[in-house]
Amino acid sequence: MSAESTDVRDRYWQKTRNLTILVLILWAFFALIIPTLITVLNTVTFLGFPLGYYMIAQGSLIAFVLLIWFQNWRQDAIDDEFGFGDEG
Template identity: 75%
Template sequence: MSANNADDVRDRYWAKTRNLTIVVLALWAFFALVIPAMVSTLNQFTFLGFPFGYYMIAQGSLIAFVVIIWVQNWRQDAIDDEFGFGEEE
């Protein structure tokens, strides 16, 4: 493998990893900052008998964070495997 080819693979790997990180951070910011800022508007609706804004702050954002972490790990494993950086089983 030539040095230029290795550099190209490394650059594409880090570009995909960077893009995934940007998406994850944007989603995290949405659920951590935007949803709490909109709580009074969201409270006009109910979910499971609770005001929706309260539910999103108390449970919904936490569920979203767990899902974001799971998806990020799943996608990063796929990126690692695609470029040959995955763990050997």
């Protein structure tokens, strides 16, 4: 394997790893941090519901779906940048 292809592979995995770390940090925020703040968030209402309840019942689920979409979109861009994307 040439030094150039090793460098390309290393940069590809670095970008992929950084994306994964970012998504996991955001996931942990919505899955672990927001639920611990529920009593503080319940002092505010959103659409007639306490904000803590809304964030657990709907907000976190919306955030998880957006995280999945974001990671897929960015990983496709990274794959295309380094020539690993789908051609068909």
